[in-house]
Amino acid sequence: MTSPAVPSDAPIQPTEGYAGDISPQQACAWLEAGEAVLVDVRTDAEREWVGQVPGAQPLAWKQWPGMAINPEFDKGIRALGADGRKLVLLCRSGVRSIAAAQRATELGLTAYNILEGFEGNPDAQAHRGLTGGWKFRGLPWRQN
Numbered sequence: 001m002t003s004p005a006v007p008s009d010a011p012i013q014p015t016e017g018y019a020g021d022i023s024p025q026q027a028c029a030w031l032e033a034g035e036a037v038l039v040d041v042r043t044d045a046e047r048e049w050v051g052q053v054p055g056a057q058p059l060a061w062k063q064w065p066g067m068a069i070n071p072e073f074d075k076g077i078r079a080l081g082a083d084g085r086k087l088v089l090l091c092r093s094g095v096r097s098i099a100a101a102q103r104a105t106e107l108g109l110t111a112y113n114i115l116e117g118f119e120g121n122p123d124a125q126a127h128r129g130l131t132g133g134w135k136f137r138g139l140p141w142r143q144n
Contacts, residue, residue, distance in 0.1 A: 012112075018101035019086070019112045024059065024134045027088040027114045031055060036086040042098045043132065046092060050119065051143040056090065061100040073100070074107060081109035090134065093117040119136060 013021040022030075025119075030036035032054075038053055052058075059076040062069055077100070081087050087104055094117040101106035106109035111137035118141075120133030129135050 009075050013115075015113070018098070018105040018115065021113045022088065024116055024137045024139055027090070027112070028134075028139045030086060030088060035086045036112075037080050037087050038108050039100070040090050040118075041097050046118075047084050048144055050092075051135065051141045053090065053118075053139070053141050061091065061096045063101075065106060074101065075110075077104045078107055081107075081111070084110075085112040088144075089112055090114045091117050092119050092128070093121055093133070105141055116128055 007023040013024070015021055022108070027036070027038060031038045038056040040047055040052060040058050043060050043062070043064045044058070045057055045064055049068040056121070057080055059073065059080065060070045061073060066082060077087070081104065087109055089100045089111055090106070094115050097117065099100045101111040101113045116132035119128035119133045120131050120136055123129050123130045135141055
């Protein structure tokens with residue numbers, strides 16, 4: 001199976017420590033083509049209250065309260081990447097997913113960070129979801 005073309009405005013950005021940074025649009029294309037597993041590394045509360053991507057696999061990198069590393073992360077990410085498919089990791093703004101992608105890579109998996117995350121960075125009024133992110137890009141999501 002070949003990867004869909006990367007949008008010209010958002011090529012895969014090489015990085016050190018994991019496979020690279022990709023746009024939300026590229027991650028969605030890989031997910032829809034069955035070429036990658038989307039792993040949502042946000043907390044359970046974030047997924048439930050803010051929204052989630054249909055088909056994403058929930059596996060928190062850190063858990064509330066205290067934002068301690070999830071002791072089940074290594075076991076869970078190994079299971080999700082066991083078939084050798086690419087893993088694309090999503091968090092709120094694309095920061096926690098970098099750390100999670102680095103850990104997945106240390107475990108021998110192919111992991112990418114999704115730039116902008118689910119909600120993107122805050123705007124001048126400290127509001128998220130208005131300047132970037134999965135939701136802002138109009139990609140599939142739902143909210144409970």
